[in-house]
Amino acid sequence: MTRPLWVAAGFVLFALGWIGMVMPMMPGFVFLLGALYCFARGNPALEKWMLEHPTYGPALRNWRDHRRIARKSKVAALSVMVLAGVLSGVFAGFPVAIVPIAIMTLVAGWIWTRPE
Structure with missing residues (x-):
């Protein structure tokens, strides 16, 4: 998969993650993890931005590094x-x-x- 496709998939998953944060029965954090995975392969700057985000960055780092x-x-x-x-x-x-x-x-x- 080329880098632009990874980035596009990351943005789609990121949007679904935010929708999932306010919709009951839709797992928002799972989509944010998927977005992080895609951004790591397509745009490391976006991955870094997600990991350093003050709201969900600590939880993403905690899961990625230690499960x-x-x-x-x-x-x-x-x-x-x-x-x-x-x-x-x-x-x-x-x-x-x-x-x-x-x-x-x-x-x-x-x-x-x-x-x-």
Whole structure:
């Protein structure tokens, strides 16, 4: 893949990451990790900018270097998942809500078992 394609993919993933930060049930940080990966291959200056960003830079560095998730981030992610699960149950109803709640339960278990 050429450098411009890596950069383009990085911008798409970056945009999805920001959308995911405000949309429940959409994992924003995963897309930011993808953007970081793409920028590392296409434009190291953008990778550096993401890693030095005051808001999400520390979490990106923590994951990239040590595969750790801070307890504050874990609690925030799990809280949003619980809220999204409750809203799914209320608005979608019993049979439909089982699938997203099951998926969020599996993801929550994975998040909680990551080192801090």
